Amino acid sequence: MRVAVCQLGLAVGDLxxxxxxxxxxxxxxxxxxxxxxxxxxxxxxxxxxxxxxxARSCASPSRGNPTIDGWLSxxxxxxxxxxxxxxxxxxxxxxxNSAACVDPAGVRLIYRKMHLWDRESEFFSSGDxxxxxxxxxxxxxxxxxxxxxxxxxxxxxxxxxxxxVLAVPTNWPATVTPVDERPIELIKAQASAATNGxxxxxxxxxxxxxxxxxxxxxTIIAPDGYPQTAPLSAEQTGIVVADIEPSRASDxxxxxxxxxxxDRREDVYRxxxxxxxx
Amino acid sequence: MRVAVCQLGLAVGDLxxxxxxxxxxxxxxxxxxxxxxxxxxxxxxxxxxxxxxxARSCASPSRGNPTIDGWLSxxxxxxxxxxxxxxxxxxxxxxxNSAACVDPAGVRLIYRKMHLWDRESEFFSSGDxxxxxxxxxxxxxxxxxxxxxxxxxxxxxxxxxxxxVLAVPTNWPATVTPVDERPIELIKAQASAATNGxxxxxxxxxxxxxxxxxxxxxTIIAPDGYPQTAPLSAEQTGIVVADIEPSRASDxxxxxxxxxxxDRREDVYRxxxxxxxx
Numbered sequence: 220m221r222v223a224v225c226q227l228g229l230a231v232g233d234l235x236x237x238x239x240x241x242x243x244x245x246x247x248x249x250x251x252x253x254x255x256x257x258x259x260x261x262x263x264x265x266x267x268x269x270x271x272x273x274a275r276s277c278a279s280p281s282r283g284n285p286t287i288d289g290w291l292s293x294x295x296x297x298x299x300x301x302x303x304x305x306x307x308x309x310x311x312x313x314x315x316n317s318a319a320c321v322d323p324a325g326v327r328l329i330y331r332k333m334h335l336w337d338r339e340s341e342f343f344s345s346g347d348x349x350x351x352x353x354x355x356x357x358x359x360x361x362x363x364x365x366x367x368x369x370x371x372x373x374x375x376x377x378x379x380x381x382x383x384v385l386a387v388p389t390n391w392p393a394t395v396t397p398v399d400e401r402p403i404e405l406i407k408a409q410a411s412a413a414t415n416g417x418x419x420x421x422x423x424x425x426x427x428x429x430x431x432x433x434x435x436x437x438t439i440i441a442p443d444g445y446p447q448t449a450p451l452s453a454e455q456t457g458i459v460v461a462d463i464e465p466s467r468a469s470d471x472x473x474x475x476x477x478x479x480x481x482d483r484r485e486d487v488y489r490x491x492x493x494x495x496x497x
Numbered sequence: 498m499r500v501a502v503c504q505l506g507l508a509v510g511d512l513x514x515x516x517x518x519x520x521x522x523x524x525x526x527x528x529x530x531x532x533x534x535x536x537x538x539x540x541x542x543x544x545x546x547x548x549x550x551x552a553r554s555c556a557s558p559s560r561g562n563p564t565i566d567g568w569l570s571x572x573x574x575x576x577x578x579x580x581x582x583x584x585x586x587x588x589x590x591x592x593x594n595s596a597a598c599v600d601p602a603g604v605r606l607i608y609r610k611m612h613l614w615d616r617e618s619e620f621f622s623s624g625d626x627x628x629x630x631x632x633x634x635x636x637x638x639x640x641x642x643x644x645x646x647x648x649x650x651x652x653x654x655x656x657x658x659x660x661x662v663l664a665v666p667t668n669w670p671a672t673v674t675p676v677d678e679r680p681i682e683l684i685k686a687q688a689s690a691a692t693n694g695x696x697x698x699x700x701x702x703x704x705x706x707x708x709x710x711x712x713x714x715x716t717i718i719a720p721d722g723y724p725q726t727a728p729l730s731a732e733q734t735g736i737v738v739a740d741i742e743p744s745r746a747s748d749x750x751x752x753x754x755x756x757x758x759x760d761r762r763e764d765v766y767r768x769x770x771x772x773x774x775x
Contacts, residue, residue: 333762337752347765366755371649371692372766401679403691403722410688413681414649444681474615477644484611487625488650 220358221462222384222418223248224257226437228426228456231265234277238263238286241303242293248458249297254356257422258303260332260365260388261316262286267429271314274342278308281319281329291321298323300355302362303422304388307331313344318362318388320353327353332364333373337392349376358383358465365389369407371414378415379480383468385411387421391434393453405436405450413444416479417468425456442467498636499740500662500696501526502535504715506704506734509543512555516541516564519581520571522736527575529738532634535700536581538610538643538666539594540564545707549592552620556586559597559607569599576601578633580640581700582666585609591622596640596666598631605631610642611651615670627654636661636743643667647685649692656693657758661746663689665699669712671731683714683728691722694757695746703734720745 225244229237241258248256260266263286264277279285290301300322307317307329316339320328331346332339350361361382367373368387377385387408396402405421412419419440424433435453438446439461447461471479503522507515519536526534538544541564542555557563568579578600585595585607594617598606609624610617628639639660645651646665655663665686674680683699690697697718702711713731716724717739725739749757 333765334760337754340754345762347762349765366760369692370761371653372761375649376766397723400723403687406684406722407688407692409681410685414647414685444684445675445678476615476618482612482644483648483650484623484625487611487627488654 220254220356220465221252221460222255222257222420222439223251223253223458223460224420224422224437224439225259225458226423226425226435226451226456227259227262229259229262229265229424229428231267231428232273232277233265234263237265238289241286242289244458245290245293245301248460249293249299251460253299253460255300255302255360257386257420258301258388259422259424260304260318260390261306262303262388264306265428266390266424267431268342271342274306274314275308278306278314280308280310281317287319287321287326290319291325294321295323302386302388304364314342315346316343316364318364320360320362320386322355327355328362330362330364332367334366334370336366349373352377352380352382360384360386362386362388365391368411371411374411374415378417382417383465384418384420384463387419389421389423391423391436393432393434402434402436404434409440409444409446412440412442414479416442416471418442418463418465425451425453439463498532498634498743499530499738500533500535500698500717501529501531501736501738502698502700502715502717503537503736504701504703504713504729504734505537505540507537507540507543507702507706509545509706510551510555511543512541515543516567519564520567523568523571523579526736526738527571527577531577531738533578533580533638533662535664535698536579536666537700537702538582538596538668539584540581540666542584543706544668544702545709546620549620552584552592553586556584556592558586558588559595565597565599565604568597569603572599573601580664580666582642592620593624594621594642596642598638598640600633605633606640608640608642610645612644612648614644627651630655630658630660638662638664640664640666643669646689649689652689652693656695660695661743662696662698662741665697667699667701669701669714671710671712680712680714682712687718687722687724690718690720692757694720694749696720696741696743703729703731717741
């Protein structure tokens with residue numbers, strides 16, 4: 220399975236322009252033989268909204284959605300799957316920071332971000348279900364969006380349900396990273412991949428938007444926790460491609476006597492979950 | 498609070514020599530003003546046992562234990578706390594890969610490693626309780642040993658109970674690390690610190706033992722996930738010191754709207770725990 224992660228430069232509110240950037244990236248990924256193409260979080264709307272009204276003006280329902288329909292048409296034309304973030308208007312009028320997965324068969328998965336970051340809670344409601352798991356070419360794929368990935372509970376639960384590739388559309392706002400250190404967002408992603416023995420693909424933003432810059436670091440991480448490509452810098456936009464062996468994620472053994480899942484001490488963890496949290 | 502982590506070169510079976518190395522390190526740490534001194538896993542026995550009989554010959558009960566008594570005497574003499582690993586013989590004749598914490602008041606904590614790595618299960622029984630939390634100079638400290646740290650459940654549960662400093666005596670056997678990458682054991686430790694907003698102190702082994710070399714990387718990681726000292730290389734032995742502000746671990750806020758603990762979606766995680774695992 221060839222995975223392409225696309226680090227895009229987008230402009231908040233420019234739905235047409237942003238969709239065109241996504242289409243361009245998908246076509247370029249198809250040209251290099253990608254089977255699965257990953258776009259960033261909120262890839263149609265952009266991220267740095269100035270008001271709820273602006274966010275609302277960028278949102279569309281998940282059915283008959285121009286962003287998703289565009290991906291679907293390309294998925295059929297090029298026989299590939301696309302996962303990306305979009306700004307969702309729900310039937311009851313709420314907004315969600317959502318992601319969709321499409322393949323030639325149609326829309327395979329809609330997921331609503333569960334853990335909202337900073338001002339997002341002014342614009343979005345939070346989802347209340349883990350990502351569904353969808354089988355693409357025999358590979359079990361699920362989605363987490365940005366801050367979701369920083370909750371080991373979420374990644375563990377998806378992994379225990381058999382996820383082999385976790386696709387992460389993200390908009391990681393830049394934070395201060397000490398000299399010679401890798402951004403902690405990527406460190407957490409690496410740890411999650413290795414802790415659960417799964418592939419994690421990350422598509423972040425590049426360039427600035429309304430004064431906000433990004434971590435960058437779009438890459439594909441193997442089940443041993445090491446990135447398979449040099450993570451893109453924050454200033455870059457572009458497509459990063461890696462060929463992955465999804466089956467590596469079905470073997471959780473780490474020594475002849477150790478297994479990432481069987482070694483969990485559920486018996487003990489369960490007891491302590493009863494303790495009141497501060 | 499000044500923390501010293503001691504990366505020691507030890508020899509399996511040489512109890513006297515290993516204890517002397519520990520004493521020497523504690524005294525050196527006291528001389529630079531350490532309040533808390535951390536020694537590696539199984540710091541009295543060494544690690545690479547050739548047989549159960551050899552492991553048994555290195556084990557002592559936790560009461561009247563010459564290793565721990567030695568630490569206690571130094572703790573009183575220098576007014577500091579010592580945490581380190583020792584080879585424990587339990588009342589019922591089992592062996593445990595254990596750690597003790599002592600301060601001038603006495604033995605404050607005994608913990609038995611819960612997650613055993615590779616051949617350890619030939620020698621040791623596994624503990625069945627999380628580390629107690631002990632308050633040292635007003636700071637809440639708990640212990641995890643080596644492979645324990647790779648289970649986010651364990652670190653999360655301790656953090657939710659208020660741990661500010663997680664002390665990790667370890668013997669990380671060397672694994673293949675790609676060029677220009679940091680060993681995944683350290684990456685996981687960094688992620689655990691940042692995910693939970695706690696300090697993590699790591700004391701690993703240096704030098705080789707019976708053909709086994711180590712990851713090294715002894716260091717002290719801040720609640721933002723970044724090491725406060727250059728991690729020691731696998732070939733080095735020595736003491737690494739950092740001054741830590743334990744109170745940084747009591748503030749879990751990461752933005753004015755986000756909090757590492759309150760943002761957890763227990764409501765959702767709980768539902769999915771019911772799903773059968775493969």
